[in-house]
Amino acid sequence: MRVLMVSDVYFPRVNGVSTSIETFRRTLAAQGVELRLVAPRYGGEPDEAGVVRVAGWPVPGDREDRLVGWRAMHRATLAAAGGCDLVHIQTPFVAHYAGLAAARRLGLPVITTYHTLFEEYLQHYAPLLPAGWLKRRARGLSRRQCNALDGVIVPSTAMRERLLGYGVDAPLHVLPTGIPVERFRGRDGAAFRRQHGIAPERPVALFVGRVAHEKNIGFLLDALRHALARHPALLLLIAGEGPARAELEARVRREGLAEAVRFIGYLDRAEALPACYAAADVFVFASRTETQGLVLLEAMAAGLPVVALAEMGTVDILGPGRASLAPPPEPAAFADALAGLLDDGVALRRLAAEAPVYAAEWSDAEMAARLARLYREMFERGAAEALPAAAGA
Numbered sequence: 001m002r003v004l005m006v007s008d009v010y011f012p013r014v015n016g017v018s019t020s021i022e023t024f025r026r027t028l029a030a031q032g033v034e035l036r037l038v039a040p041r042y043g044g045e046p047d048e049a050g051v052v053r054v055a056g057w058p059v060p061g062d063r064e065d066r067l068v069g070w071r072a073m074h075r076a077t078l079a080a081a082g083g084c085d086l087v088h089i090q091t092p093f094v095a096h097y098a099g100l101a102a103a104r105r106l107g108l109p110v111i112t113t114y115h116t117l118f119e120e121y122l123q124h125y126a127p128l129l130p131a132g133w134l135k136r137r138a139r140g141l142s143r144r145q146c147n148a149l150d151g152v153i154v155p156s157t158a159m160r161e162r163l164l165g166y167g168v169d170a171p172l173h174v175l176p177t178g179i180p181v182e183r184f185r186g187r188d189g190a191a192f193r194r195q196h197g198i199a200p201e202r203p204v205a206l207f208v209g210r211v212a213h214e215k216n217i218g219f220l221l222d223a224l225r226h227a228l229a230r231h232p233a234l235l236l237l238i239a240g241e242g243p244a245r246a247e248l249e250a251r252v253r254r255e256g257l258a259e260a261v262r263f264i265g266y267l268d269r270a271e272a273l274p275a276c277y278a279a280a281d282v283f284v285f286a287s288r289t290e291t292q293g294l295v296l297l298e299a300m301a302a303g304l305p306v307v308a309l310a311e312m313g314t315v316d317i318l319g320p321g322r323a324s325l326a327p328p329p330e331p332a333a334f335a336d337a338l339a340g341l342l343d344d345g346v347a348l349r350r351l352a353a354e355a356p357v358y359a360a361e362w363s364d365a366e367m368a369a370r371l372a373r374l375y376r377e378m379f380e381r382g383a384a385e386a387l388p389a390a391a392g393a
Contacts, residue, residue, distance in 0.1 A: 002034045003375055004081045006073075006099040007090035010039035010051075013064055014241075014266060015210055016294060017090055017115050020155075020177040024371060025050075027178070027364045031372035036084065038077050038095070040066035052080050062243065073098040081106055085379050090115070092145055100148060109382040111151040111374075114159060117289050117312065118142065139166045146170050151378060153371075155292035156313035173374055176292050176316070178367030181360050183270070184301035189278030196264065198279065203342050204235045206280035206304070208273065208295045209287070211242035211263070216309075219286040219331060221251065221261070226335030228260055231342055236284070239276055241266045277302035281348070282341060286334070290314050296324070301359035305351035307338050317362075323355035 005025075011018045025035050034050075041053035054076045056066030077098040081087060089099040089112040096112065103110035119138040146152045146168040154160045155176045163172060193200060205224075209215050217238065224236050238248075238261065245263060252261045267273040277283070283299035285308035293314040296306050300323050310318040310326035318326040327337035341348055 001032060001086075001372075001375060001379065002036065002084040003028075003086050003088055004036045004038065004077070004084045004099070004102070005088045005090055006038045006077050006080075006095045006102075008040065008068065008093040008095045009065065009091055010037065012042055012045055013040075013066070014269075016177075016292070019269075019294060020113070020115065021090055023177055023180065023364050024368060026180075027368035028372060030365070031368055033372050033375060036080050038073070038080050038098075040068050042066055052076050064241075068094050070094055070097075074101055078102040078105065081108065084108060086111070086375055086382075088113070088375075089149070092116075092118075092142070096145055109150045109378040111153060111378060112146065112149055113153040113155070114142070114146065114163060115155065115291055117159070117162065117291055143167045150382070151374075153374075156316045158312045158315055159291050162312075175370055175374065176362060176367060177294060178362055178364035179294060179297045179301060179359065180364050181301040181356070181362075184274045184277055184298055184359075185303075185356065187274040187278040187302065189275060189280070192272075192275040192279040196262075196279075198235065198237075202233050202235055203231055203282075204237055204280045205282050205284045205307075205338060206237045206239065206276065206299070207284055208239045208276070208298070209285070211238065211240045211245040211248065213244050214287065214289050215242075215244075216286040216288055217244065217248055218251070219309075219329075219334070220284055221248070221255070221257065222331035223284075223286075223334040223338065224257065224260060225255070226332050227339045230335075230339040234260060234339075234342070236261045237276070237280065238263045239265070239267050239273065273298075274302060277304055280304055282307055282338060284308065284334075284338065285314070286329075287314070288312065288329070293317055297359050297362050300324075300355035303352050303355050305341060305348060305355060307334065307341065309334070320358075322358045323351050325351075 009017050036050050038052045040056040054068045054072050056068040059065040073094045081102040087099045087103040087108050087110040089096050119135040143166045147170050149170055151171045153173050153175050160172045160174055277299055283304045283306045288311040291313040296317050306324040309329050318324050325337045327333045
């Protein structure tokens with residue numbers, strides 16, 4: 001089976017969408033699915049088999065992302081869709097319309113993955129516009145785009161409920177992105193600490209993700225101030241890049257937290273990031289708009305207990321209470337949970353032991369098998385519906 005994925009973002013741009021695409025590209029072949037991908041060109045990335053790059057230019061005010069030309073994306077997508085059985089859209093910008101147009105022209109089923117809850121994000125990037133108006137626009141656009149398709153994949157039950165609330169009536173399929181659990185096991189955390197000058201005995205709470213307003217990192221700083229009263233040596237390690245980094249670094253200096261917070265930037269996912277997980281004692285996460293929370297599962301795969309807010313997509317992961325604590329969404333309560341876990345060696349070791357076992361239930365191989373089944377069901381349904389139409393013609 002041949003499937004075309006089309007996206008407005010992909011590596012070297014690092015985010016959850018890129019990670020999801022890469023994960024499925026790597027694992028679907030074993031399920032008998034050949035993937036092609038149309039995505040932006042960022043600059044000097046090498047050519048790669050199965051990937052068509054479309055020239056783009058930096059988004060104003062966001063040098064990480066690219067805008068691609070409408071016509072160029074449509075031409076590339078239509079050409080790449082030839083010989084495919086299904087089109088899978090990954091983003092709601094130019095790629096959405098290019099993927100939909102190619103699928104309809106070629107008579108192919110078309111599905112999207114709804115990765116991002118845009119109604120919660122737009123106010124951070126357009127603060128001068130009324131928040132209520134922005135949310136209504138985002139909901140209306142999402143409803144129209146989803147209902148134009150043959151199906152929508154959502155990474156969590158919370159996202160499914162949100163889209164139902166928008167009025168989406170296209171079939172909704174809950175299917176998370178899996179993680180390559182083996183990549184995060186058995187890494188040398190002690191070596192990572194030595195490399196970064198972190199004492200072996202110092203307690204480390206780790207955040208991994210885009211350093212952006214929607215990740216609610218300011219909440220973690222508020223919680224850290226409370227936790228330092230019980231653990232003065234506690235270090236909050238922030239791994240990632242993003243538009244809020246300069247503002248957060250300024251806040252850390254202003255509030256006298258420079259010795260307790262360290263920004264270490266983007267880490268290579270193959271080696272440095274797994275070692276970073278292994279170097280920490282606890283993973284912390286406070287995003288209220290996450291559609292799934294892959295980094296929670298990565299941390300667990302590395303044997304790291306998680307303290308996180310159970311909001312939106314993270315509810316599915318945190319709900320069973322395995323390898324994690326989900327305190328109330330108040331900085332003091334979050335700090336109490338974090339400090340209490342660091343104080344309780346028995347509980348810390350129990351959650352650490354649970355973590356890789358639980359993470360294995362979310363493996364990339366299992367999720368790829370589920371996606372391959374969905375692709376085939378959609379293709380077979382489309383073929384069955386096409387037969388009466390052809391007979392009538």
